[in-house]
Amino acid sequence: MKVAIASDHGGITIRKEIINLLEELNIEYVDFGCDCSTSVDYPDYAIPVAEKVANGEADRGILICGTGIGMSICANKVMGIRCALVHDVFSAKATREHNDSNVLAMGERVIGPGLAREIAKVWLTTPFEGGRHETRINKIKVFEEKNLYL
DSSP states (O other), X not given: OEEEEEEOGGGHHHHHHHHHHHHHTTOEEEEOOOOOSSOOOTHHHHHHHHHHHHTTSOSEEEEEESSSXXXXXXXXXXTTOOEEEOOSHHHHHHHHHTXXXXXXXXXXXXXXXXXXXXXXXXXXXXXXXXXXXXXXXXXXXXXXXXXXXX
């Protein structure tokens, strides 16, 4: 598995914690930053990660900002991305099992590093169940393809 990861200025601490987790799990990753304490624009970090996942250069993506909201909105604008904003372990597991989410968004001002690690670990290690859930995911794909030029 290869993971693309990024944060804006509001998510640096958790991003570094998740990078440590990826290294512990021997998961390959590409870090898109940011490492500055001054304010930056989250789309500049969310879009490259989402594009890497959408075009197959990364299997999954992880995005962190202050709340996770901006990153998740931005990532979900990229066709083929199913970004889940998650702040609890149950949702992390469910979004992989049922929604086959391929990007995870979290908010550093909402959760701490320990919980973020737990969420990311569950999200990274939980497989998609398929079955009836795959039918639903396919409906999303059909909609995206039909409405590509809206």
